Amino acid sequence: MFFRLGLSGGSRAVRALAVLTASIACFGAVAYSAALRGGRGAKGRADAKAKQTRPPRPRFIETPSSTTIGGEVRFRFHVAPRSQSPVPTRPGAGGQPTAARRFQCRLDGGEWTACISPHVEAGLVPGDHALAVRALSPRGRPGHAASLSWQQLEPKPFSIESRGTSEEMLPGEAPQPLPVLIVNHNPVPIEVTRLAVAVAEGPPGCPSEPNFELVPASISPSSPLAVPAGGSVGLPSSTVSAPAIALRNLPVNQDACQGARVRLAFSGEAHG
Numbered sequence: 534m535f536f537r538l539g540l541s542g543g544s545r546a547v548r549a550l551a552v553l554t555a556s557i558a559c560f561g562a563v564a565y566s567a568a569l570r571g572g573r574g575a576k577g578r579a580d581a582k583a584k585q586t587r588p589p590r591p592r593f594i595e596t597p598s599s600t601t602i603g604g605e606v607r608f609r610f611h612v613a614p615r616s617q618s619p620v621p622t623r624p625g626a627g628g629q630p631t632a633a634r635r636f637q638c639r640l641d642g643g644e645w646t647a648c649i650s651p652h653v654e655a656g657l658v659p660g661d662h663a664l665a666v667r668a669l670s671p672r673g674r675p676g677h678a679a680s681l682s683w684q685q686l687e688p689k690p691f692s693i694e695s696r697g698t699s700e701e702m703l704p705g706e707a708p709q710p711l712p713v714l715i716v717n718h719n720p721v722p723i724e725v726t727r728l729a730v731a732v733a734e735g736p737p738g739c740p741s742e743p744n745f746e747l748v749p750a751s752i753s754p755s756s757p758l759a760v761p762a763g764g765s766v767g768l769p770s771s772t773v774s775a776p777a778i779a780l781r782n783l784p785v786n787q788d789a790c791q792g793a794r795v796r797l798a799f800s801g802e803a804h805g
Contacts, residue, residue, distance in 0.1 A: 588612060588668035588676035591636065595651070596681055602688040602719050602805035605655040610636070610679070612668050635669040639678075659687045686805075689718040691725065691760065693799040696767065705782030708748045710775040713799060714767050717760040724757035725803040728768075730776035733798035738789030745795070748777040760803075 595609035612634055638648035641662055654664065662685055667678035696712040711730060717723050728750035732741035741747075751774040752758045758773055760766050768775035776799065780790060 586670050586672070587674060588634075588670050590677040591666045591668050591679045593666075593679060593681055597683050598721065599682075600684045600686060600721050602686045602721055602723070604657045604685070605653060605804075606657065606662075606683070606685075607651055607653050608664060608666075608681070609651045610666050611650060635673075637667050637669060637675065639665045645675075657685050659685050661685075686720070688805060691718060691723060691801070691803055692716045693728070693801060695797070695799070702778070702780040704780050704787060706779060708746060708777035708779035710769050710777045711797065712768065712775055714765055715758070715760055715801075716765040717763060719762060719805060721762050721805050723760050723803045723805050725752060725760060725801055726754045726757045728752055728758070728776060728799070728801040730778060731798050731800070732795055734796040736789060736793030736795070739787070739793055743783060744781055744787060744790055746779040746781055748779075750774055750776050757803075 589612050591610045591612050593608060593610050595607065597606040597608075636648050636650065637645040638652055639645045640654060645667070648666070652664075652666075654662075661682065663680055663682040665678040665680040668676045670676070692715070694714040694716065696714050700709055702709060713728075715725060715728070730747050730749070732745055732747070735741050735744075750758075750768060758766060758768075778795075778797070780787075
C-alpha cells in the first residue's frame with residue numbers, strides 16, 4: 534500500500550507518524566483479506582465433506598422390459614462400492630461388521646418407502662409407470678435417485694388348439710401325447726408355466742376317475758415354455774412333451790369305456 538503525503542517542509546516527527554499510520558493500515562487490510570480467504574476455504578471443505586456423505590446413485594441390474602403384461606414386475610439394484618478393496622462383512626473378518634445398504638423406492642411419484650433388492654411391484658393397472666430408487670447414508674441422508682419407466686399392458690389370454698386326431702386307447706398302454714398349438718395373442722413374449730388336460734365329458738358309465746390317467750405337459754414355473762409375441766409354438770417338441778392321456782387297466786368291468794369318445798379340455802397359465 535502506498536500513500537502520497539501532501540507535506541511540504543514539515544518536521545520529521547510528523548512525517549514519521551504519517552508513514553507509521555499508513556503501515557498499520559496496510560497490515561490491517563492484509564489480515565482482513567486473509568481471514569476472508571480462510572472462511573471460503575473452510576466452507577468449501579465442509580461442502581466437499583457433505584458431498585462425500587451423500588450415497589451414490591443406485592444402478593439397476595434387473596428390470597422389466599419397456600412393455601410388459603400382467604400386474605407384477607421385478608427389479609434388482611445395488612450401489613457400486615467406492616473402491617475395490619475388500620470390506621469386512623461380519624465380525625472376525627478383519628474389522629467391525631458393515632451395515633447393510635438401505636434403500637427407498639417410490640412408484641409413480643408417490644411417497645418414498647423403505648425397500649430392498651430384489652423389489653417386486655404387484656397389482657399394477659394397465660398404463661405408464663415409473664419406479665425411482667435412492668440409497669440412504671448411515672445417518673439417513675438420501676442420495677440421488679435412479680428411475681425407470683415402462684408401460685403395463687392388459688394381458689390377453691393365450692389359446693390352446695388341439696392338433697390331434699382320434700386315437701384308439703387300450704387299457705394299460707403308455708399315455709398317448711395330445712398334440713397342441715399354443716398361440717400368443719399378446720404384443721410381447723409370454724412364458725407358459727402350466728399346460729394340463731382334463732376330461733370335460735366322459736361316456737356314461739366311464740367316469741374320468743379312476744379310468745383315465747391325465748399327464749400335463751413337461752413345463753413348470755422353473756422350466757417355462759417361451760412363446761414369441763404374436764406367435765405360436767407346437768407341442769410336443771424336441772424338448773417339451775405335450776399333455777397326454779391313458780386308459781388305466783383296472784380290475785373292474787370297463788366295458789362302458791369301449792368304443793367311447795372322450796371330450797377333452799385344455800388349460801394353462803402364463804406370464805409376460
